[in-house]
Amino acid sequence: DAGVIQSPRHEVTEMGQEVTLRCKPISGHNSLFWYRQTMMRGLELLIYFNNNVPIDDSGMPEDRFSAKMPNASFSTLKIQPSEPRDSAVYFCASSLTGGEGDTQYFGPGTRLTVL
């Protein structure tokens, strides 16, 4: 079975440009998570969807960040406009139900560099 799929694996862009990261969760999983990993702050949860509905977006750093999940098999994280401090590895993860203790399975991540 395919795991969580993320694209692109690497993205280099210039400050001010729009960036869109993509994620396909594991088939049959109902919950999806976006994380950001930096050296300074480690792994941080940005937003959590359950059944395609955003449940908790309190980790989204600011209005420049937005996430959508138009269907059960696709989600996007958009940064507009991007800034150098957004440089990080962005992970998407999915879990079967999103219930208490449900294991999260991570994608390979997207390394974003904003120049």
Added chain:
Amino acid sequence: AQTVTQSQPEMSVQEAETVTLSCTYDTSESNYYLFWYKQPPSRQMILVIRQEAYKQQNATENRFSVNFQKAAKSFSLKISDSQLGDTAMYFCAFMKRSNDMRFGAGTRLTVKP
């Protein structure tokens, strides 16, 4: 708030030997879940092992096992017969609710030939 502490930023072990990575956490909850994830140079976050706090029996997954001490709030990972492919960052994580999984800062493990 829950916090997760990994006090060993870096560790090394000889191939075929055993190594233990430490993790402590702080919580007032009685039921929760603990995880160890591995992040090799490929950057992929891979689940190593999972423990439910209400289970007294320590989880085991092949060469990987945990020592879960609930009273001490300790959750260490033991890797037996270390292999070169075990070289990675290891993250301990605490979860009460799905949208509140807290990760430690990680331990970088190097397995030496």
